[in-house]
Amino acid sequence: MVVFDKPKSLTDAQLHYCPGCTHGIIHRLVAEAIDTLGIEGKAIGVAPVGCAVMAYNYFACDMVEAAHGRAPAVATGIKRSLPENIVFTYQGDGDLASIGMAETVHAATRNENITVIFVNNAIYGMTGGQMAPTSLPGQVTQTSPYGRDVKTAGYPVKIAELLSALDGPEFIARVAVNNVKNVKQAKKTIQKAFENQINGKGFSLVEVISSCPTNWGMTPDAALKWIDDNMIPYYPLGVFKDKSAKEEG
Amino acid sequence: MENKVLMKGNEAIAEAAIRAGCRHYFGYPITPQTELAAYMAKRMPKINGTFLQAESEIAAINMVYGVAGTGKRVMTSSSSPGISLKQEGISYIAGSDLPCLIVNVQRGGPGLGGIQPSQSDYFQATKGGGHGDYHLIVLAPSSVQEMADLTALGFDLADKYRMPAMLLADGTIGQMMEPVVLAEEKEISKVNKPWAVTGTEMKREHNIINSLYLAPDELEQKNFERYEKYKVVEENEARYESFMMEDAEYCVVAFGIAARVSKNAVVAARKQGIKVGLIRPITLWPFPKKAIADAASKVKGFLSVELSTGQMIEDIKLAENCKVPVELCCRVGGMIMSPDEVLGSIKKLMGGAK
Ligand SMILES: Cc1ncc(C[n+]2csc(CCOP(=O)(O)OP(=O)(O)O)c2C)c(N)n1
Ligand code: SF4
Ligand SMILES: [Mg+2]
DSSP: OOSOOOOTTBOSOOOOOOTTOTHHHHHHHHHHHHHHHTOGGGEEEEEOSSGGGGHHHHBSSEEEEOOTTOHHHHHHHHHHHOTTSEEEEEEEHHIIIIITHHHHHHHHHTTOSOEEEEEEOSSBTTTTSBOOTTOOTTOOBTTBTTOOOHHHHOOOOOHHHHHHTSSSOSEEEEEEOSSHHHHHHHHHHHHHHHHHHHTTOOOEEEEEEOOOHHHHTSOHHHHHHHIIIIIHHHSOOEEEEEHHHHHHO | OOOEEEEEHHHHHHHHHHHTTOOEEEEOOOTTOHHHHHHHHHHGGGGTOEEEEOSSHHHHHHHHHHHHHTTOOOEEEEOHHHHHHHHHHHHHHHHTTOOEEEEEEEBOOSTTOOSSBOOTTHHHHHSOSSSSSOOOEEEOOOSHHHHHHHHHHHHHHHHHHTSEEEEEEEHHHHHOEEEEEOOOOOOOOOOOOTTSOSOOTTTSOOOEEOOOOOSHHHHHHHHHHHHHHHHHHHHHHOOEEEESOTTOSEEEEOOHHHHHHHHHHHHHHHHTTOOEEEEEESEEESOOHHHHHHHHTTOSEEEEEESSSSSHHHHHHHHHTTSSOEEEEEOOTTOOOOHHHHHHHHHHHHHHOO
16 A cells, blocks of 8 residues: 655655755645646646755756746746746745745736645745745844844735735735645645636735745744744735635535 | 738837747836836737736846746846846846846936936946856847847747847837837747756756855856857857948947937938948857958947947947047937037048058
């Protein structure tokens, strides 16, 4: 009996993520959605600049590596060129919510028919733990050594709330992957974000609250608990926008 | 049948691109190239193509990167300040070995500069522009006809060598109306693009469009391979027009609008018995080095006529290798020299040259 199998749409390459990092779980959920929907042969993924930069080696479908923050623009080009293919981006918070904010907002407002997986770990993981646009008030990082001071560094960006205020996007949700219950919900939500694209509904973004034990300076366990205690209270989970559900309901 | 139509330079680029099989255009408004985008906005929806006004030049060039990765013909256009913003994307496109066409209808700089014609992006266009070791094929039209012809050539060369091409025009030729013969819509020469991302259809290994090589030896290898390709391009694709050079004792070098002014000056000089000719680079990269070097063994001096404080002059000096003096005739900031000014500079060169 097979108890645990690797999704087919992940390659055999060994993931380089730190022990306990939830990037790996999110990769798996994306791959499971691709497998379940049988779209690997049509899928084209866009990798970010961030810890997931090498995602192009991990997903078995065709992949493009984008410049920092530009993935939604690159995905727009791909989707306009090949509207029958399934195009997704996989981006961190520095990538999507800071340097790539314009590309994110405008792809959303155009209701570009793509799927965006947004990994919010409240930190710049790859560059060694600098403050991200999503770092929490008071959060200590390499570039906020006394804790994020909202008076000088401003407040965290709540992407799901921000984008759901736009008329354009089809589907905006926030999930977490810090326990079994949340992972199950995340799996369903990510699959829905791909189904929307298949059904021609438009821009679907899933913000995934993720951990960075390395740069948070915590054990993997403590990091998962920190998500419950600090991240989720600031970034509530749920569906923020679902145009079709509104129409149907 | 020859089909001559009267067109603005910017519109000629757009129509020629469509006839060359380009069905994807991404841009952001900027003077003096707006007619090009407006033309695309009208035509593309009628022929099942994409016209998209992006949120910025950065987004536009990254959309180009996306389409180029799928193997389709794609272009963007802008003017100097917007081209600066595109440099990040251009570097990624060059680093991923993707073909596309970028149009720069230059205006005066630096900074916000002005909106009048200029050639002051020569360095940026011919020496890479963005970060890293790379080149673009740079084409310099000097008539509305060439706006059309070099657009088509740009797409062909970009596909052939798997590298981005740039049409380096200026505001004058962009705005100018001239009769132009447009090529018939042609079947795009089918360049095989097995590297393109089109979905694996579960029939092949996945393709990856990428410019990241963390292992230095691999990145070095990639750069060397690209430079081997660049050598082939330099050997085979340098283009120029030679005008009254057979018996010339002096050589004017100019491209684009400056070449048109210079041609008039050469004709005027000939009437006064001055033996002067013109070499007009049509490709700025690869620069027609051999033509300049050959001329250097015959003429007593070169005059670089440019709408910059002296950028192309450096390539002339490299090519002629200190054989004879090289002088500059320039106007900048949107000003254009008159044929008389060029003639004056030719006479000055004659006075100084031994
Ligand atoms: C234009 C540019 N600026 C900066 C960098 C450096 N850089 C690489 S990754 C990164 C931050 C990534 O953080 P995030 O998007 O949150 O992803 P994570 O690593 O946390 O998953 C930065 C700033 C870069 N590669 N390119
Ligand atoms: S640095 Fe953080 S986000 Fe990056 S792999 Fe390690 S734990 Fe994950
Ligand atoms: Mg991050």
